[in-house]
Amino acid sequence: MTDLALYALIALLLPALSFLVLAVVAPLRRLGRPAAWFSILSAAGSLAAAAIAWNHGGEARAIWAWLPAQAGPLATIGVQVDADSSIMLVLVALVAFLVQLYSLGYLVDEPPRSLGRYYTYQSLFAFSMMGLVLAPNLLQLFICWELVGLCSYLLIGFWYHKPEAARAAVKAFWITKAGDVGLLVGIVLLWRQAGTFDLVELRGLVENGALPVAGLSLITFLIYLGAMGKSAQFPLHVWLPDAMEGPTPVSALIHAATMVTAGVYLLVRTEWLFALTPDVLAIVAWIGAFTALLAAVLACVQEDIKRVLAYSTVSQLGYMMTAIGAGFAAAGFFHLLTHGVFKALLFLGAGAVIHAVHSNDLSHMGGLARRMPQTAIVFVVGTLSLAGIPLFGGFLSKEEILGAVWAGGMPGPFALLMLVAFLTAFYMFRVVFRAFFGVAPADAHPHDLSRRSGHAKADPPVSMALPLWILAAGSMAIGVYFTFEHPEPEFTSPAWLTPAAVSVAVAGILLAWLTYMTRAIDPATLASMFGPIRRAALARFWIDDVFEWAYRVVVLAFSRGVGWMDRYVVDGVLNALSAWTLTAGDDLRSMQSGKAQDYVYGVAVGVLAIVIWLQWVIA
Amino acid sequence: MGLQAYLTLAAVVFCIGLFGVVTRRNAIGILLGIELMLNAVNINLVAFARFGGNVAGMVFTVFTICITVAEAALGLAIVILLFRIRRTVMADHLDLLKG
Secondary structure (H helix, E strand, O other): OOHHHHHHHHHHHHHHHHHHHHHHOHHHHHHOHHHHHHHHHHHHHHHHHHHHHHHHOOOEEEEEEEEOOOOOOOEEEEEEEOHHHHHHHHHHHHHHHHHHHHHHHHOOOOOHHHHHHHHHHHHHHHHHHHHHHHOOEHHHHHHHHHHHHHHHHHHHOOOOOOHHHHHHHHHHHHHHHHHHHHHHHHHHHHHHHHOOOEHHHHHHHHHHOOOOOOOHHHHHHHHHHHHHHHOOOOOOOOHHHHHHHOOHHHHHHHHHHOHHHHHHHHHHHOHHHHOOOHHHHHHHHHHHHHHHHHHHHHHHOOOEHHHHHHHHHHHHHHHHHHHHHOOOHHHHHHHHHHHHHHHHHHHHHHHHHHHHHOOOEHHHOOOHHHHOHHHHHHHHHHHHHHHOOOOOOHHHHHHHHHHHHHHOOOHHHHHHHHHHHHHHHHHHHHHHHHHHOOOOOOOOOOOOHHHOOOOOOOOOOHHHHHHHHHHHHHHHHHHHHHHHOOOOOOOOOOOOHHHHHHHHHHHHHHHHHHHHHOOOOOHHHHHHHOHHHHHHHHOHHHHHHHHHHHHHHHHHHHHHHHHHHHHHHHHHHHHHHHHHHHHHHHHHHOOOOOOHHHHHHHHHHHHHHHHHHHHHHHO | OOHHHHHHHHHHHHHHHHHHHHHOOEHHHHHHHHHHHHHHHHHHHHHHHHHHOOOHHHHHHHHHHHHHHHHHHHHHHHHHHHHHHHOOOEHHHOOOOOO
């Protein structure tokens, strides 16, 4: 095994070790903070190993047979380090470490037992996500895919005594599961066609043209279905906003930076496969662009700061998917990385606000910039990154996507994405201006830390502030570095693209400024201009209702039918059989008289019958 | 008289013995029936030995007679034990095997 694979393996196994220790050693887990530190230290070690592996560069594989068979193992497990997986590994390890550190301050009121439980889940998540990133074959990828889904369920439902949290956890689980069924079927069908799960072998087959293209569209579409569920693409996006019921650091880690991008990552990993099926790629692009627009419109009307961010995540995932659909997976992957950094920053910043104000509601905030200056600065950095302003994190990656979609010959999705860029800048600055500027509302939450006497500043403690500053610095560093150091583009974007994209974003900011800062435009007038759309958006475009209807009418009716079958047909046959057996036994029982003479008589008659039968057979 | 006459005699004796075994109510009577059936077999063995020109059948008969004696002794011992325990040797009262 090479050094590179060893480092990757260390990065992968440290969180696994932490999870096992916390899960098995109950006394340590119940202590709370020591368990948290144990988990944080393992995450730090994992981050160091991941950084070394990334810095090392190159490619490496370490594979072990899992299900041995005669002609080579049927399934393998291991790690595969290459350019994509190593940078993704660093992102996952970095955000996981920072979020675990941040949680120490955020969950300060949590009792020790549940704090230990929280860090156990966090370690399991870090391990599963890294296993997914490093997976050398689709089978391991699928297993880790399900594991991160499980962690998502556990962490959304972390406050399981809240009925909304429990419901949101179940909703997230079963909606992503609907996509996962497609993924599993797709992987198995692909295996039947290609005879291997291994990504490198599959790629070799594709490049040699040895993989039959017939029927491949169905396979790639099924795989995309899995990505659709995980990466919250329309119409399976409904679980992500509800997933905000979990603790905010969890939203930052799982529902913004890492797990939800797993779908995009899967498509990036299998781009050579999707390249064979352009029709599916077109579907990916159109659904991606439509999702981006839908979510951006929804984000404009949300009053809950976390829900705005959740819809913006859905919208940005749509961006990435569109780039992949246009045939430039690298652009989508680039945006995945930058988005992971600044969206984690935004969520953690929102968490700091919620921690201080004790409310998610934008109408309870206002004028926070004076009381929480540090938080305000990092949040604005994140917002500018998301809006795609030059020198900030998301600028170049967003423009790469726009250029890729244009170069991919898709003017329709391109137009949608430009509109989304405008809306993104608008709704994000709506949050900034309403939460951090303006006047504080009179009806604040009674536990609002930012109002208490003796608290001049309500900025979060160091354990929360440090991750915020690191992420803000990272976001700035990415932005500045890539503004001057353009990566080699795979395509040529038109010269008007940069000015157009930036001016669209600035227009969005300007509209937000005029509406929510100077009040030159009355928000109510703006709302009434878009009356029907606004009402539809407030009802979430009735998509949740459709799902609910589908659940109540279709699934429940089907379940009732199946229940009737089980109760009356399956059970009925079994009950009849057992009743017959009982009576038959009762009747046959009388043959056993217990008298030896009867048995002898039976034997004699039997022998006689056999003799006669033999006579008949011989004759 | 040919072989057939002996075999017929043996068959008749065997049937009488079987009839006794099946119908007698007294355990001693059943034992007697078994003796008759064994002797029918002996007749067969001797008849085949005599007409087949093979002495092995006669040797077997001597063995069978020995075994019959032992079996009768064992059977009578069982009957006596049965009588001690159950106070009866009537076969239709001995239904311990009843299901």
